[in-house]
């Protein structure tokens with residue numbers, strides 16, 4: 001079993017890293033007319049691509065784009081993942097946003113198509129409406145008898161009122177426990193779900209607010225409800241299709257949702273669920289909310305996956321697919337053929353392509369400043385200037401990494417601010433790709449399995465960068 005456990009832990013780590021790298025992004029930074037503000041919500045420059053992403057968001061919100069797909073294409077470090085994160089943040093809590101790196105499908109303990117099916121279903125939300133009977137009112141009195149003999153069950157009475165009526169309820173053992181647990185007292189406005197017996201405190205009644213001068217600032221005051229004590233109330237739950245699948249898959253159970261270790265889910269289970277949801281939709285009990293599935297490094301998928309995507313996009317329940325790639329014309333995995341971005345032409349033809357552009361030095365500096373603040377690092381002007389030059393000549397990611405490294409170097413000499421020397425020191429300690437490639441070209445004979453093509457042997461300047 002030990003090896004089974006390892007996979008989810010490893011995935012979690014990559015996820016933490018990914019969240020960290022984009023933690024400064026809080027939205028797309030657009031105004032009401034979908035124009036991109038130069039610097040807003042942690043987003044800098046890249047205005048055309050952000051604007052395009054904003055138009056896509058609007059289409060998503062209007063429900064016009066289900067089953068369509070978008071590609072963010074551009075050089076490494078030009079903010080493709082950042083834009084996807086910005087989209088996720090702007091969609092809000094309600095709309096599902098599932099994110100994966102294409103390479104993940106090769107490492108999971110399931111077939112590639114199962115992994116993709118699960119990813120698709122994580123990107124589709126189901127809004128389920130349920131009518132329940134509740135008793136909602138202000139508590140007038142709680143009376144709980146605690147018999148002296150230990151094993152005699154407690155008994156109790158609860159008096160509740162609305163502005164129009166007052167009723168006394170007998171309390172069973174389970175209700176008494178709930179009421180004690182929720183610390184319900186006279187003057188609270190509460191709701192009791194009649195089916196589950198769940199008690200929720202909605203707040204304190206305004207009428208009783210004067211009795212409790214000493215209550216903390218967090219106390220919420222509400223009106224005493226009017227009308228009947230018993231009423232029907234609509235509750236709305238939002239879950240993803242994948243969550244419903246896992247909960248209903250008998251071999252897994254809902255605990256698998258927390259472990260992330262869901263294994264394969266049988267087709268029959270999914271068919272049953274889809275059937276049931278179709279019924280609920282007809283009865284007006286459920287609505288499908290297409291969310292977003294973001295697949296980073298899409299060129300890592302192979303031909304089987306691409307044909308799966310083609311088919312999956314045709315289905316009536318599909319999320320909006322957003323893919324990102326930094327590849328040019330390259331081989332489609334699993335074939336001998338090449339295609340733009342390593343993606344077959346028939347799938348490319350379905351995509352709305354948004355391209356990201358290299359950053360100007362000014363944008364680079366602003367992004368570095370935002371990241372520096374995010375990491376709580378003080379840095380002198382000279383040092384930031386040098387870091388910006390490094391970003392322009394090497395890569396933005398490398399320069400972002402140097403922020404942490406140089407702040408540790410500054411901390412070692414007990415300085416509160418990173419200086420130009422600290423950045424230079426970090427630059428010499430950690431080499432970027434260009435210098436790494438040059439080093440390998442210079443010392444190739446000392447490496448094992450050296451396979452550098454002939455043309456590059458004499459220090460030819462352009463090797464395919466070994467990123468990602």
Ligand SMILES: Nc1ncnc2c1ncn2[C@@H]1O[C@H](COP(=O)(O)OP(=O)(O)OP(=O)(O)O)[C@@H](O)[C@H]1O
Pocket residue numbers: 021022023025042043044045046074075076077078079080081082083324325326367396397400467468
């Ligand atoms: N426009 C931007 N505004 C703010 N931060 C940005 C912007 N563009 C990139 N970044 C930040 O720069 C770093 C690199 O960007 P990101 O990972 O989005 O690039 P990418 O295009 O996805 O690269 P790759 O092709 O290598 O996956 C991240 O920390 C990201 O949050």
